[in-house]
Amino acid sequence: MSEALIYQRSRPGRYAYTLPPRLDRERDFTAALPKDFIRKNPPALPEVSKVDVVRHMTRLSQETISIDSHFYPLGSCTMKHNPMIADRALAGFGLDGLHPHQPDGDVQGLLKVFTEMEAYLAEVTGLDAVSLIPSAGAQGEFVGLAVIRKAIQARGENRHVVLVPDTAHGTNPASAALAGLKVVVIPSTIEGLVDVDALDSYLNDDVAALMLTNPNTLGLFEKDIETIAQKVHKAGALLYYDGANLNALVGRYRPGDMGFDVCHLNLHKTFATPHGGGGPGSGPVAVRAELEPFLPVPRIRTVNGEYRLDFNRPDSIGPIHGNWGNVAVVVRAYTYLRLLGHDGLADVSASAVLNANYLRAQLAKIFPNTTPGLCMHEFTVSLTCLSKSPANESASKSHKQSGNGNGNGNGAPHVRAMDVAKRLLDLGIHPPTVYFPTFISEGMLIEPTETETKETLDNFVAAMQQIKREAAEQPELVIGAPHTTQVGRLDDVGAARNPVLTFCCTFQ
Numbered sequence: 166m167s168e169a170l171i172y173q174r175s176r177p178g179r180y181a182y183t184l185p186p187r188l189d190r191e192r193d194f195t196a197a198l199p200k201d202f203i204r205k206n207p208p209a210l211p212e213v214s215k216v217d218v219v220r221h222m223t224r225l226s227q228e229t230i231s232i233d234s235h236f237y238p239l240g241s242c243t244m245k246h247n248p249m250i251a252d253r254a255l256a257g258f259g260l261d262g263l264h265p266h267q268p269d270g271d272v273q274g275l276l277k278v279f280t281e282m283e284a285y286l287a288e289v290t291g292l293d294a295v296s297l298i299p300s301a302g303a304q305g306e307f308v309g310l311a312v313i314r315k316a317i318q319a320r321g322e323n324r325h326v327v328l329v330p331d332t333a334h335g336t337n338p339a340s341a342a343l344a345g346l347k348v349v350v351i352p353s354t355i356e357g358l359v360d361v362d363a364l365d366s367y368l369n370d371d372v373a374a375l376m377l378t379n380p381n382t383l384g385l386f387e388k389d390i391e392t393i394a395q396k397v398h399k400a401g402a403l404l405y406y407d408g409a410n411l412n413a414l415v416g417r418y419r420p421g422d423m424g425f426d427v428c429h430l431n432l433h434k435t436f437a438t439p440h441g442g443g444g445p446g447s448g449p450v451a452v453r454a455e456l457e458p459f460l461p462v463p464r465i466r467t468v469n470g471e472y473r474l475d476f477n478r479p480d481s482i483g484p485i486h487g488n489w490g491n492v493a494v495v496v497r498a499y500t501y502l503r504l505l506g507h508d509g510l511a512d513v514s515a516s517a518v519l520n521a522n523y524l525r526a527q528l529a530k531i532f533p534n535t536t537p538g539l540c541m542h543e544f545t546v547s548l549t550c551l552s553k554s555p556a557n558e559s560a561s562k563s564h565k566q567s568g569n570g571n572g573n574g575n576g577a578p579h580v581r582a583m584d585v586a587k588r589l590l591d592l593g594i595h596p597p598t599v600y601f602p603t604f605i606s607e608g609m610l611i612e613p614t615e616t617e618t619k620e621t622l623d624n625f626v627a628a629m630q631q632i633k634r635e636a637a638e639q640p641e642l643v644i645g646a647p648h649t650t651q652v653g654r655l656d657d658v659g660a661a662r663n664p665v666l667t668f669c670c671t672f673q
Contacts, residue, residue: 175212181217230595232244236593238617240601240612241410241601244439244614245412248501248504255500269474273471273472278495282499285499292428297447299450305408306429307340312460312482313403313405314344324372325345326347327373328372329375331351333377346374356385359377375393375402375404377404380541385536406429409434415514416508416512417511427452432449432498445494446491447494449495458481459480461481464481521542524613543611544611546608547606551585552581582608585599585632586599587646591647591649597609
């Protein structure tokens with residue numbers, strides 16, 4: 166049932182809720198509100214029965230590819246199944262009855278969980294202190310860089326440059342700029358790693374930090390990381406770890422042991438909360454002991470045997486989010502860590518790396534593999550061969566160029582990575598990330614995660630083989646995909662430039 170239909174089913178007097186007896190009576194709830202805040206007319210919401218609402222939402226969920234229903238190998242985002250016990254534990258904490266501004270004495274259990282969680286993440290990262298407040302990975306990046314900037318200023322230095330390799334996670338440059346720092350991009354070697362020999366030419370008195378995603382976005386581990394750390398520290402700068410790809414290392418190798426000074430973690434990627442649709446998220450920041458005073462407020466402290474939120478932190482970068490951060494995600498991650506323990510986390514990373522290398526080896530038989538040698542948890546392939554096959558070139562000289570930009574200039578269709586992604590939807594698979602990293606021509610970034618079976622991976626390989634055949638024999642079929650979804654090929658550019666942010670409908 167579309168949004169329009171749910172409005173068409175609206176009938177005055179129908180409702181899908183029942184208030185508790187003490188509230189289910191006429192009361193003037195607006196008496197305490199300023200008059201300017203009171204609506205002149207009621208909102209144009211549908212008046213429908215509970216059955217209509219449930220069926221509407223269920224149908225919408227069935228029209229959407231999700232991690233619960235389909236393979237979801239979204240590179241750089243770790244869309245994996247996670248134990249439902251984390252959700253049950255969350256419901257059992259009674260968090261729905263808490264308020265962010267309740268007195269500390271009323272939330273001792275939650276503050277204990279947070280204190281233990283900070284200790285767990287300090288152990289996982291090999292660092293000394295953790296703040297759970299940042300509500301997403303990108304906010305964690307910003308907080309980590311703000312801490313670095315404050316620490317540099319405390320030294321009396323004016324370092325203002327952040328070095329970012331071209332294989333870094335995509336939000337790194339934006340986070341650095343938002344923190345008031347200048348970004349300088351470092352090109353990688355032909356092997357896709359940091360050019361250690363060239364790094365010296367970038368390190369000077371202006372550099373505050375080097376940001377690294379390790380393994381990087383190509384799925385490669387920076388094998389010279391200890392040498393890189395030594396060079397950065399010798400130059401007086403700090404080393405920042407983007408934890409987006411920690412899924413490949415968790416329980417086996419710690420950022421602090423590599424020489425990193427600051428790192429953020431994506432609890433919603435690595436520790437139990439799938440984050441489709443842009444949320445929810447949590448991006449805790451871990452630092453070495455000398456950087457702890459600069460972490461955001463509040464910090465949790467123990468006073469006379471009770472947990473307290475400490476806002477009296479003169480060196481802190483200040484508040485950046487609600488007092489407790491994103492509680493729901495933190496509690497899920499806490500449950501996940503308690504459930505698996507150290508050995509379980511080590512198994513997670515081992516299985517993630519095994520699955521990625523198996524899939525990489527199988528797909529290498531079909532498409533050129535741009536990841537040299539073994540990968541970590543993800544890898545890239547290039548689909549340029551689809552637009553260069555003889556059958557594709559001569560498929561239809563009279564074919565007119567479609568609005569998606571496919572073609573070779575004379576009207577013959579070219580199959581691109583985006584077309585393959587759309588065709589995968591017809592085959593019941595959520596497409597991997599396309600066109601990132603940006604320097605991979607017609608690239609596809611694939612992460613199978615540790616939770617998928619060999620049969621699922623083999624099915625994905627078979628789907629990619631099928632699409633390659635179709636690209637050679639029936640390119641229009643691939644270029645016109647998807648064909649079986651509720652919504653066909655969308656105008657992505659038009660949607661970005663002219664978004665429709667409201668929904669208007671008159672009651673029927």
